[in-house]
Amino acid sequence: xxxxxxxxxxxxxxxxxxxxxxxxxxxxxxxxxxxxxxxxxxxxxxxxxxxxxxxxxxxxxxxxxxxxxxxxxxxxxxxxxxxxxxxxxxxxxxxxxxxxxxxxxxxxxxxxxxxxxxxxxxxxxxxxxxxxxxxxxxxxxxxxxxxxxxxxxxxxxxxxxxxxxxxxxxxxxxxxxxxxxxxxxxxxxxxxxxxxxxxxxxxxx
Amino acid sequence: xxxxxxxxxxxxxxxxxxxxxxxxxxxxxxxxxxxxxxxxxxxxxxxxxxxxxxxxxxxxxxxxxxxxxxxxxxxxxxxxxxxxxxxxxxxxxxxxxxxxxxxxxxxxxxxxxxxxxxxxxxxxxxxxxxxxxxxxxxxxxxxxxxxxxxxxxxxxxxxxxxxxxxxxxxxxxxxxxxxxxxxxxxxxxxxxxxxxxxxxxxxxxxxxxx
Numbered sequence: 001x002x003x004x005x006x007x008x009x010x011x012x013x014x015x016x017x018x019x020x021x022x023x024x025x026x027x028x029x030x031x032x033x034x035x036x037x038x039x040x041x042x043x044x045x046x047x048x049x050x051x052x053x054x055x056x057x058x059x060x061x062x063x064x065x066x067x068x069x070x071x072x073x074x075x076x077x078x079x080x081x082x083x084x085x086x087x088x089x090x091x092x093x094x095x096x097x098x099x100x101x102x103x104x105x106x107x108x109x110x111x112x113x114x115x116x117x118x119x120x121x122x123x124x125x126x127x128x129x130x131x132x133x134x135x136x137x138x139x140x141x142x143x144x145x146x147x148x149x150x151x152x153x154x155x156x157x158x159x160x161x162x163x164x165x166x167x168x169x170x171x172x173x174x175x176x177x178x179x180x181x182x183x184x185x186x187x188x189x190x191x192x193x194x195x196x197x198x199x200x201x202x203x204x205x
Numbered sequence: 206x207x208x209x210x211x212x213x214x215x216x217x218x219x220x221x222x223x224x225x226x227x228x229x230x231x232x233x234x235x236x237x238x239x240x241x242x243x244x245x246x247x248x249x250x251x252x253x254x255x256x257x258x259x260x261x262x263x264x265x266x267x268x269x270x271x272x273x274x275x276x277x278x279x280x281x282x283x284x285x286x287x288x289x290x291x292x293x294x295x296x297x298x299x300x301x302x303x304x305x306x307x308x309x310x311x312x313x314x315x316x317x318x319x320x321x322x323x324x325x326x327x328x329x330x331x332x333x334x335x336x337x338x339x340x341x342x343x344x345x346x347x348x349x350x351x352x353x354x355x356x357x358x359x360x361x362x363x364x365x366x367x368x369x370x371x372x373x374x375x376x377x378x379x380x381x382x383x384x385x386x387x388x389x390x391x392x393x394x395x396x397x398x399x400x401x402x403x404x405x406x407x408x409x410x411x412x413x414x415x
Contacts (some may be wrong), residue, residue, distance in 0.1 A: 094407035127339065176384075
């Protein structure tokens with residue numbers, strides 16, 4: 001793989017995006033259905049903001065990478081605003097397709113794999129020397145790692161704060177909730193990585 | 206570790222380890238508690254053995270790594286022989302820690318992280334370069350990823366094979382957060398091992414090629 005020097009993203013673009021993130025987070029916080037759950041859901045958001053800001057110089061993403069992160073932020077903040085079990089889009093889906101539970105959380109797990117894989121791929125490309133397949137596997141592992149940590153955090157929250165934790169966990173009566181969530185993220189990531197691989201093959205030939 | 210260098214191996218170490226492992230594996234196959242569960246659990250062993258065999262030239266590991274892989278697989282074979290929730294060691298330790306279930310599977314999940322993070326580190330180090338914290342964290346990420354994948358495979362095996370063996374294979378034993386606890390053990394094990402290795406490296410007691 002030839003060393004690709006990414007086109008640097010102008011600082012103005014990043015500042016504009018940061019402002020948009022603040023607006024989205026503020027809009028999600030106003031009249032949030034359950035403020036305690038909102039705070040729990042936004043702990044990962046804070047970590048993501050810090051990571052993106054700190055790495056904006058040392059390992060910058062492309063415009064596409066930042067926009068994909070933003071798309072995921074919007075989906076997650078919608079879930080945080082309504083709490084995942086009660087997002088209207090999920091309730092609408094349940095009505096249309098006769099589901100027994102609100103599947104918005106599954107959709108966001110899938111979206112996590114689908115949207116975050118490319119930014120991760122961009123970010124960790126510089127760490128993998130002259131290797132193609134290991135980089136793809138590393139990205140898949142990182143997506144699964146986040147999935148596992150999120151599920152563990154959910155379970156911990158339930159032990160520490162049973163009321164808010166139950167909403168945060170969003171198990172909704174599915175005994176294999178954690179496995180299904182992680183499987184959705186894995187599937188999303190596999191699709192995204194296939195797209196990246198196909199796009200790169202076409203560019204090289 | 207710079208491209209493809211591993212510490213020199215004793216000429217008898219790898220064949221000896223392979224023979225020892227094969228003998229123990231055959232012992233675990235003799236009169237297992239439940240043959241169906243034994244077969245199911247050995248899908249994992251088969252995958253591991255095939256991986257080790259086919260990467261022996263492409264990604265050669267150190268003697269220590271091969272030893273740790275064999276040690277982990279034998280712990281797993283103990284679970285496969287007795288089925289995880291009936292392993293005698295799990296019953297012995299129950300009163301010591303006031304456990305409500307047979308926690309041998311938890312111990313093996315911990316061992317998965319603690320022992321196999323070493324071959325993960327060695328394999329990854331050939332490709333991966335970066336700041337030290339990331340070099341030490343990345344193998345743990347691989348362990349967590351594999352652990353999550355195992356939990357998914359376990360759950361789906363349960364759905365497919367529900368009436369027969371999978372309840373024992375899944376070994377929930379009434380723990381609603383079984384999958385989270387299992388993964389937490391693996392992540393904790395791998396992070397502990399990497400912390401020890403990083404500290405030893407810094408003090409100079411370990412010269413692992415980092």
